[in-house]
Amino acid sequence: MQLEFSAEEEAFRLEVRDFIAANYPVEIRRRMEAGVAPGKSDFVTWQQILYQQGWIAPRWPVEYGGTGWSPVQCYIFEEEITAASTPRVMPFGLTMLGPVLMTFGSDEQKQQYLPAILDSTTWWCQGYSEPDAGSDLASLKTQAVLEGDHYRVNGSKIWTTYAHYADMMFCLVRTSSEERKQQGISFLLLDMDDPGVEVAPIITNNGLHVVNQVFLKDVRVPRENLVGEEGAGWTIAKYLLGHERTTIAGVAASRQQMRRLKEIATQELDGALPLWQSSRFRDRVAEVEIDLLALEQTNLRVLCDENAGRGPGPEASLLKVRGTEIQQQITELMAEAVGYYGLPYDKTVLTEGWGDQPPVGPDYAASLMPHYFDWRKSSIYGGSNEIQKNIIAKAVLGLG
Amino acid sequence: MDYQLNELQQMLQQSVEKYVERDYDFANRQQLAVTDLGYSEENWRQFAELGWLGVPFTEEQGGFGGGATELMVLFEAFGKALLLEPYLASVVLGGQLLARVGSAEQIERLLPAVIAGESKLxxxxxxxxxxxxxxxxxxxxxxxxxxxxxxxxxxxxxxxxxxxxxxxxxxxxxxxxxxxxxxxxxxxxxxxxxxxxxxxxxxxxxxxxxxxxxxxxxxxxxxxxxxxAHADIEWVIDQGIAALCAEALGCMESLQQATVEYLQTRKQFGVAIGQFQSLQHAAVDMFIALSQSRSMVYLAANRANADRDERRAALSAAKNFIGRAGRLIGQTAVQLHGGVGMSDELDVSHYFKRLTAINTWLGDDHHHLGQYSDSLLAK
CATH class of the missing domain: 2.40.110.10 (Butyryl-CoA Dehydrogenase, subunit A, domain 2)
Incomplete structure (x- = not known):
């Protein structure tokens, strides 16, 4: 057993770190470190910097523009870009649709869409959930009826992240009614500028606009925008969900948040002493940190299996469950660390920072409570944690 | 990075797993436990013959030349077997401390007898x-x-x-x-x-x-x-912690397996109780704790000879995590077995008790949380 990174891997880490130090725009970094929510241009600017370096799609095959890195290198890369507080690389095109097109798409679709995913000139969103199809995704009702060379699409998608930024949406639609609800679902690519597409914002509990409901009324989608066969949508959706499970734990992000939590607890005073000196508070942080260590080691074990060509099985669901639980505990401790100053709320500060006005309380405090509220989503999205447990019960333990 | 055992370690694993499966059944263990000695001298002699009592000692000292990873392999199997013999006391704690700090003369006088199973510490x-x-x-x-x-x-x-x-x-x-x-x-x-x-x-x-x-x-x-002596006591307690964590892992694996089998076979309301989602999710919580416990056991073995501060923090983290995971798995296994989980006759009770005792030995989860927490101040 060799539980340390090799010298080559550590050298690679330094290469990534040096690149970020030299190329991450200071104005984005300043906002991100202040906890200000990034906007579209922040995401795109950073993604295009990675694209110029050839690092935007590490896990893609080299012939499509990937880096050829090992899973461990990809993990190190994620650790470094996360530790540097860079905007999260949007997964919709790069980690979700890209691999789907490579596996199921036609040559024309690959040529048309993959380059614009790589250089971030097309922003994709994901049209999966519907008002009446959440955990029971296969009961989705959005209908696509073939009329000549077009599908006519009617229905509604919900919780669609950044639909208001998106140029295109990949979505699951029902093309026929079959005996099993998983049959008759197809995978369509839809232009958000088409007539009949309406994006309505949903304001979440932090007061911000990230997710939307998308209404589709008689939207005409060209037949060539069907990915794979008609009725293959469920197979594609399952492939997509099973892809790249080893980053699902979010260990690097939690490590970064843990560093922030310690900084805050060191600056916050509890009487004459820093809060961090209080063993009552610190013990709780310590317990979460130990849990994070256990998760990290588990993640690395799965990763080494992947390095050796043994893909992660359904047990990767545990990474999602524990990863999000730990993320949520950290957001909770951060909000708690600032005491009363978790309470003042100013929506503008969340999107633009304090600007010229002096902050109310410590400058790091304003986003912590809204972030705690917002992060309750993590155990709900991507297959709720209860659904993940159903998967483990059935596929790993043989129950049910 | 590599989480695989090497060839020698795999051979040791096969040998010990075969032994506990074939020669160390639960009914026999229960009879041994109530004798005056509390274990079997015959078993102990066999451990010596198999070379197990020399595992962590150098070849020069007459040992196997192994370390924390080899001990981990043994103790995971010991956990499954609910082993009674005093391996932790005599070899891991006593023997390793003697071998670490004793003079050449002291080691020569006593260690060969420990490895041969003739002397116990x-x-x-x-x-x-x-x-x-x-x-x-x-x-x-x-x-x-x-x-x-x-x-x-x-x-x-x-x-x-x-x-x-x-x-x-x-x-x-x-x-x-x-x-x-x-x-x-x-x-x-x-x-x-x-x-x-x-x-x-x-x-x-x-x-x-x-x-x-x-x-x-x-x-x-x-x-x-x-x-x-303090630094050496710390070191040997950390070796003991790594071994106990591996033993706990073995206990947890046995409980997990027994519980899932029970859920698949026990029928109530006309169906196997494993059909019920609340019980499925409790079993999944056991599985999640077990998987991560294995990671922590590897980490403990890997850090058992790191520099003092790194070693102490990692071993405290492992002992804390294993203590909590062992409690969750032990309690849930009893609960999911229902009334039968309370009976002394079933091995489930004894795994639960061993896990509870392991948490106490060498510092419980609360103690080690404090140790780990204090180590964060130094960073």
């Missing part, structure tokens, strides 16, 4: 008021002529009643909490002034209260340097 360190703090030693070793006079009370000495030699810590200088001034002595169990009161523990193992009433020792009874 016990570490007498904790005291009634020390709880889990390793520097709290009130037991005194006063200078007397060329030698020492030992007085004090050692608590929960694992295998104390069956050891022929005790490794006893006592204070030669300093206050009761001072890491400096703790010395280690090799004390024959039959030495005048040594009283051993043996008893069984809740998990059917053996421990003892050891009273030292003016035990006269010669100067060559000191192991290592006078007053400098």
């Amino acid at each position: 016990a570490l007498a360190h904790s005291e009634p008021q020390s709880r889990y703090h390793l520097s709290r030693v009130a037991c005194s070793a006063a200078a007397q002529g060329d030698g020492f006079l030992l007085t004090g009370h050692k608590a929960l000495v694992l295998n104390g009643q069956n050891a022929d030699h005790l490794l006893v810590t006592a204070r030669t200088s300093g206050d009761v909490d001072d890491p400096q001034g703790i010395s280690l002595f090799l004390v024959p169990a039959e030495a005048a002034g040594v009283t051993v009161r043996g008893y069984r523990t809740v998990d059917s193992l053996q421990a003892a209260e050891v009273h030292l009433d003016g035990v006269e020792l010669s100067a060559d009874s000191v192991l290592g340097t006078v007053g400098e």
Whole structure:
């Protein structure tokens, strides 16, 4: 057993770190470190910097523009870009649709869409959930009826992240009614500028606009925008969900948040002493940190299996469950660390920072409570944690 | 990065797993547990023949040349077997401490007999008021002529009643909490002034209260340097923690397997109870804790010989995590077995009790949380 990174891997880490130090725009970094929510241009600017370096799609095959890195290198890369507080690389095109097109798409679709995913000139969103199809995704009702060379699409998608930024949406639609609800679902690519597409914002509990409901009324989608066969949508959706499970734990992000939590607890005073000196508070942080260590080691074990060509099985669901639980505990401790100053709320500060006005309380405090509220989503999205447990019960333990 | 065992380690694993599966059945274990000795001398001789008692010692010392990873392999299997024999006391704690700090002459005199299974050791360190703090030693070793006079009370000495030699810590200088001034002595169990009161523990193992009433020792009874034993005690306790974590993992695996089988076969309301989602999710929580426990056991073995601060923090993290995971898995296994999970006849009860005792031994989850938490201040 060799539980340390090799010298080559550590050298690679330094290469990534040096690149970020030299190329991450200071104005984005300043906002991100202040906890200000990034906007579209922040995401795109950073993604295009990675694209110029050839690092935007590490896990893609080299012939499509990937880096050829090992899973461990990809993990190190994620650790470094996360530790540097860079905007999260949007997964919709790069980690979700890209691999789907490579596996199921036609040559024309690959040529048309993959380059614009790589250089971030097309922003994709994901049209999966519907008002009446959440955990029971296969009961989705959005209908696509073939009329000549077009599908006519009617229905509604919900919780669609950044639909208001998106140029295109990949979505699951029902093309026929079959005996099993998983049959008759197809995978369509839809232009958000088409007539009949309406994006309505949903304001979440932090007061911000990230997710939307998308209404589709008689939207005409060209037949060539069907990915794979008609009725293959469920197979594609399952492939997509099973892809790249080893980053699902979010260990690097939690490590970064843990560093922030310690900084805050060191600056916050509890009487004459820093809060961090209080063993009552610190013990709780310590317990979460130990849990994070256990998760990290588990993640690395799965990763080494992947390095050796043994893909992660359904047990990767545990990474999602524990990863999000730990993320949520950290957001909770951060909000708690600032005491009363978790309470003042100013929506503008969340999107633009304090600007010229002096902050109310410590400058790091304003986003912590809204972030705690917002992060309750993590155990709900991507297959709720209860659904993940159903998967483990059935596929790993043989129950049910 | 690589989480695979090497070829020798895999061979050791196959050998020990085959042994506990074939030769160490639960019914037999239960009979052994209530004998006066509390385990089997015959088994112990067999361990010696198989070379297991020499696993962590160098080839020069007559051992196998292994370390924490090899011990991990053994203890995971011991956990599945609910092993009674005093491997932790005699080999991991006593033997390794002797091999680490003893003089060439002391090692030569005693270690070959330990490896051969002819001599058994016990570490007498904790005291009634020390709880889990390793520097709290009130037991005194006063200078007397060329030698020492030992007085004090050692608590929960694992295998104390069956050891022929005790490794006893006592204070030669300093206050009761001072890491400096703790010395280690090799004390024959039959030495005048040594009283051993043996008893069984809740998990059917053996421990003892050891009273030292003016035990006269010669100067060559000191192991290592006078007053400098604390760092070595810390080291050997960390080796013990790594081994206990692996043993707990074995217990957890057995409970997980038994519980899933029970959920698949026990019928209520006309169906296997594993059909019920609330029970499925409880079993999944066990699985999640178990998977991560394995990661922590690997980490513990890997860090068992790291530099002091890194080693101590990692081993505290592991012991804390394993303590909590063991509690969750033990309690859930009992709950999911229903009434039958309460019966003494079923091995589930005994895994639960062993996991509970393992949490207490060498510092419980709360103690190690505090240790880890304090280590964060230094960073």
